[in-house]
Amino acid sequence: DTAAPHLANVTILATGGTIAGSGSTSTTTIGYTAATVGVNSLIQAVPELNKVAHVTGEQVFQIASENMNNEYWLTLGKRVNELLARPDVDGIVITHGTDTLEETAYFLDLVVKSHKPVVLVGAMRPSTALSADGPINLYNAVLLAASHEAVGQGVLVAMNDQIHAARDVSKTNTSTPDTFKTTELGMLGYIQGNHPYFYHRAMRKHTADTEFDISKLQSLPQVDIVYGYANMGPAALNAFVAGGAKGIIHAGVGDGSLANKVKPALVAARKQGVLIVRASRVGQGIVARNGEANDDELDFVAADTLNPQKARILLMLALTRTSDSKEIQRIFYTY
Numbered sequence: 001d002t003a004a005p006h007l008a009n010v011t012i013l014a015t016g017g018t019i020a021g022s023g024s025t026s027t028t029t030i031g032y033t034a035a036t037v038g039v040n041s042l043i044q045a046v047p048e049l050n051k052v053a054h055v056t057g058e059q060v061f062q063i064a065s066e067n068m069n070n071e072y073w074l075t076l077g078k079r080v081n082e083l084l085a086r087p088d089v090d091g092i093v094i095t096h097g098t099d100t101l102e103e104t105a106y107f108l109d110l111v112v113k114s115h116k117p118v119v120l121v122g123a124m125r126p127s128t129a130l131s132a133d134g135p136i137n138l139y140n141a142v143l144l145a146a147s148h149e150a151v152g153q154g155v156l157v158a159m160n161d162q163i164h165a166a167r168d169v170s171k172t173n174t175s176t177p178d179t180f181k182t183t184e185l186g187m188l189g190y191i192q193g194n195h196p197y198f199y200h201r202a203m204r205k206h207t208a209d210t211e212f213d214i215s216k217l218q219s220l221p222q223v224d225i226v227y228g229y230a231n232m233g234p235a236a237l238n239a240f241v242a243g244g245a246k247g248i249i250h251a252g253v254g255d256g257s258l259a260n261k262v263k264p265a266l267v268a269a270r271k272q273g274v275l276i277v278r279a280s281r282v283g284q285g286i287v288a289r290n291g292e293a294n295d296d297e298l299d300f301v302a303a304d305t306l307n308p309q310k311a312r313i314l315l316m317l318a319l320t321r322t323s324d325s326k327e328i329q330r331i332f333y334t335y
């Protein structure tokens with residue numbers, strides 16, 4: 001470790017993904033194996049990290065992020081909180097597969113109890129590829145996690161020289177390196193010339209202001225997503241309810257409309273105690289309370305601008321605190 005003593009202490013928590021992936025040739029950018037390279041190799045591949053922080057690595061797990069689940073989230077969230085409570089940890093970087101990176105980022109945004117920077121980073125090209133994006137993304141992420149500019153900004157995603165807020169970013173392309181976008185609400189800033197630049201700030205509550213506490217949780221309530229489409233029927237919804245769902249995210253068409261063939265099953269599920277959140281499959285825009293459906297009458301909740309996969313996370317955490325739909329609606333307008 002050749003870093004100067006005044007540098008920030010950043011812990012890199014590695015979880016797998018393409019950033020830790022390897023392919024058979026330098027032009028292999030699909031059909032490679034994710035989650036093969038360990039955290040120490042990731043760090044050694046970027047000696048420039050030592051110029052911006054004292055870096056420590058920890059392999060929390062090693063998975064392709066399509067296998068992310070609630071248990072991994074609880075493990076990761078608890079570890080982040082433990083580390084950030086220590087005076088000798090100034091910031092955390094989490095290397096992660098890109099498929100569910102936005103979900104893990106939002107989960108942590110809701111459960112991390114600290115102002116210290118937490119930055120998620122991944123790559124779209126495996127470590128063995130020509131112009132692999134992992135090393136520069138990791139460098140930028142560590143730079144950001146070590147910066148005073150990132151303090152109090154909530155959980156951040158650093159990809160492709162851009163800084164995004166966990167709540168609003170999503171993966172928008174299956175394969176290109178510029179896949180992470182905050183399409184309409186806007187990213188927070190850039191990383192350029194070894195410096196983070198912020199232009200916006202996340203407005204909803206997050207991190208140190210959170211009301212959620214996972215420190216004693218071993219599991220999260222089951223919440224599933226039903227996808228809206230023409231000719232939709234109640235079969236998937238009914239199967240999730242029969243399978244034990246405590247909440248359902250209805251990823252409806254448009255601004256959260258409910259099809260005549262599905263609505264009675266949603267009403268029946270609600271009567272059984274299942275929480276129903278109306279979200280949208282569209283990807284941008286508001287699903288408003290009492291807009292396309294009378295939520296007051298149906299006792300449903302509107303997802304506001306959260307996409308279905310993030311609405312699922314907020315509903316799981318909300319259900320750890322209350323089963324009152326009005327209180328859950330307040331939560332959906334707060335985070």
Ligand SMILES: NC(=O)CC[C@H](N)C(=O)O
Nearest residue numbers: 017018064065097098099
């Ligand atoms: N670019 C990626 O990281 C995708 C690899 C893998 N599917 C994952 O999400 O972990």
